[in-house]
Amino acid sequence: MASRALAKPQLRGLLAKRLRFRxxxxxxxxxxxxxxxxFAVAEPRKKAYADFYRNxxxxxxxxxxxxxxVFRSTK
Known part of the structure; x- marks a missing residue:
């Protein structure tokens, strides 16, 4: 039986490599x-306000x- 040597894990620079990706x-x-x-919230809201105040x-x-x-102080 032939035994295979496991590859060494990368330890040096592993944090930097993962942080760069993240x-x-x-x-x-x-x-x-x-x-x-x-584009989905702010622009439609601005358009709705502009339409409301236009009319x-x-x-x-x-x-x-x-x-x-409704008002008691005006007649």
């Missing part, structure tokens, strides 16, 4: 999450609430 992976994941949140008539809303009796 830092690059973490950077890529964080950039993708930031881009997703910008908003605050004086009309105030008059409707005044007629409904």
């Amino acid at each position: 830092i690059v992976g973490g950077f890529i994941v964080s950039l993708s999450v930031a881009a997703f949140s910008k 908003d008539d605050s004086m009309k809303d105030f008059e409707e609430m005044r007629k409904a009796g």
Whole structure:
């Protein structure tokens, strides 16, 4: 029977090699999450606010609430 010698494990530089991989992976994941949140959350929210204020008539809303009796100090 022939016995095979096991390969020696890499110990020198192992931490640096793994950290390099994990830092690059973490950077890529964080950039993708930031881009997703910008384009899936922030941009639609900005558009919704712009659409709301484009068609908003605050004086009309105030008059409707005044007629409904919401405000006690105005007549």
